[in-house]
Amino acid sequence: DAGVIQSPRHEVTEMGQEVTLRCKPISGHNSLFWYRQTMMRGLELLIYFNNNVPIDDSGMPEDRFSAKMPNASFSTLKIQPSEPRDSAVYFCASSPNRGNVNEKLFFGSGTQLSVL
């Protein structure tokens, strides 16, 4: 059973370039989350979707960040233009979201982003 799949695993780009991170959640999971991991702030929630609809994007740091979920099996996180301070590991996670039940998240392996 495939888990959450993220691509690319590593991305190195130059400041000012557009970066697109991709995620395929676990089939049947209704919620999808984008997290960013840094040493200073740990795992920060950037945005999450429920049934493909963005529910909470309060964690998105700036207008340079945008996320989409065009269907239940695909999501993108885009940074345009990228800056060196965006360098971090970006994780996608999904959960079954079976209503008012505490669910655990299933994480992908992450994308290591380096902006030079």
Add this chain to the structure above:
Amino acid sequence: DQQVKQNSPSLSVQEGRISILNCDYTNSMFDYFLWYKKYPAEGPTFLISISSIKDKNEDGRFTVFLNKSAKHLSLHIVPSQPGDSAVYFCAASTFYNTDKLIFGTGTRLQVFP
């Protein structure tokens, strides 16, 4: 504004001894708590959880304790093994938004022989 805090960035423990990882939270609306474990180059994986109606939950070598009045939880690993060396994240969610997990900054545990 860090609602979930792990004040110890690292911990080093000898194999066979107890590892105690701590987590504090500020939001009194949190009612469900989880611990995740993360190895290098992998995503975090779920380890153990506890509801606010309990003060202890045990799963094999792992036990989580919750002190609601102090807004504090801890993860005990007994006995510690070298394979437990990883980063451990504490996370919490509220009763009105069970799907949204807020994570701490993590504690890197190293278990040495």
